[in-house]
Amino acid sequence: MSASPRSSFDVQAPDRAPVTVTSLLEKKHHGEKIVMVTAYDYPSATVVEAAGVDMVLVGDSAATTVLGLDSTVPATVDELLMLNRAVRRGLRASFMVSDLPFGSYEASDYEAVKSAQRFVKEAGAQAVKLEGGGVMVDRARAIVAAGIPVVGHLGLTPQTATALGGLRAQGKSAEQATKMVADALALQDAGCCALVLEAIPAAVAEELMPLLEIPVIGIGAGASTDGQVLVWHDLLGLLEGRTAKFVKQYAHLHQAMVAAVHQFAGEVRDGEFPGREHTYAIPPEELQRFQGSLAQLHGHGDHDVEGHPA
Ligand SMILES: Nc1nc(=O)c2c([nH]1)NC[C@@H]1CN(c3ccc(C(=O)N[C@@H](CCC(=O)O)C(=O)O)cc3)CN21
Numbered sequence: 001m002s003a004s005p006r007s008s009f010d011v012q013a014p015d016r017a018p019v020t021v022t023s024l025l026e027k028k029h030h031g032e033k034i035v036m037v038t039a040y041d042y043p044s045a046t047v048v049e050a051a052g053v054d055m056v057l058v059g060d061s062a063a064t065t066v067l068g069l070d071s072t073v074p075a076t077v078d079e080l081l082m083l084n085r086a087v088r089r090g091l092r093a094s095f096m097v098s099d100l101p102f103g104s105y106e107a108s109d110y111e112a113v114k115s116a117q118r119f120v121k122e123a124g125a126q127a128v129k130l131e132g133g134g135v136m137v138d139r140a141r142a143i144v145a146a147g148i149p150v151v152g153h154l155g156l157t158p159q160t161a162t163a164l165g166g167l168r169a170q171g172k173s174a175e176q177a178t179k180m181v182a183d184a185l186a187l188q189d190a191g192c193c194a195l196v197l198e199a200i201p202a203a204v205a206e207e208l209m210p211l212l213e214i215p216v217i218g219i220g221a222g223a224s225t226d227g228q229v230l231v232w233h234d235l236l237g238l239l240e241g242r243t244a245k246f247v248k249q250y251a252h253l254h255q256a257m258v259a260a261v262h263q264f265a266g267e268v269r270d271g272e273f274p275g276r277e278h279t280y281a282i283p284p285e286e287l288q289r290f291q292g293s294l295a296q297l298h299g300h301g302d303h304d305v306e307g308h309p310a
């Protein structure tokens with residue numbers, strides 16, 4: 001393990017080959033699980049990179065987790081692009097996938113390709129992700145034809161949650177599950193390099209898995225998928241409040257951060273911070289000269305009230 005960083009940022013990950021569409025497929029074939037985590041800025045990107053995750057998703061969940069909105073619908077291409085560029089600067093080997101936001105790809109193949117190209121050209125995305133089957137399969141095919149890898153997303157698709165009747169698990173009826181299988185096969189046929197399945201019964205995912213040749217990343221789809229994804233804030237416990245059933249919190253950083261800031265506030269109020277070690281020194285002779293010039297300024301005769309020589 002070499003400690004030398006290869007670029008201006010300092011990640012602690014052991015050297016590893018950059019993740020590619022091909023290496024992800026090999027992982028699937030070898031039965032090695034694929035790890036995906038969302039990231040939204042430079043520090044989160046350096047953490048997921050250092051932890052060695054395979055894929056990083058710059059999710060439109062930024063709308064709720066970073067911007068404090070109550071759904072992903074209002075997220076814009078420009079807002080997400082700024083976050084995507086920050087993430088890009090913190091990544092080296094992890095494969096970066098960018099969510100296309102609601103309204104940036106649905107209306108036509110042309111708009112889909114144009115939006116996808118912005119994430120690639122302006123932020124260094126290695127793939128884009130879009131939600132849904134049906135006509136969205138055509139959008140996926142158009143982006144793939146333009147030379148950009150596409151990740152599909154079926155099941156609970158938060159951008160169209162209103163049409164789904166809310167943020168509800170999907171595929172709980174035979175009809176829904178059958179439609180999902182058809183959409184998954186169609187997305188694969190359209191050339192998607194991977195598929196995300198969100199909030200569906202584990203048994204439905206299990207039936208689907210043998211039918212798919214592309215890597216499948218689950219979030220609330222049980223243990224049979226080729227990989228798992230969680231949202232950064234969920235995994236680390238960075239937000240207050242209840243989480244979806246599919247979330248496991250591996251830390252409780254919200255509490256840890258409140259405690260740290262609370263301690264800072266207490267030390268400022270007590271005069272305990274800053275200590276000598278946090279303050280700057282001036283050479284004694286410079287301090288003496290400085291005090292001398294101050295004394296001159298303060299009315300030692302030959303100056304007017306503003307300190308100018310009389
Ligand atoms: N922090 C966070 N994590 C996410 O996974 C996430 C976001 N935000 N924002 C955008 C979307 C919204 N997502 C969500 C949000 C809520 C549920 C949820 O509470 N689901 C219920 C399902 C109830 C049911 O179907 O009966 C659950 O209890 O899991 C699921 C996905 C996924 N995305």
Ligand SMILES: CC(C)C(=O)C(=O)O
Nearest residue numbers: 038059060061099196
């Ligand atoms: C939950 C994942 C799959 C996602 O789409 C997001 O974070 O936006």
Ligand SMILES: [Mg+2]
Nearest residue numbers: 059060061099
């Ligand atoms: Mg998303």
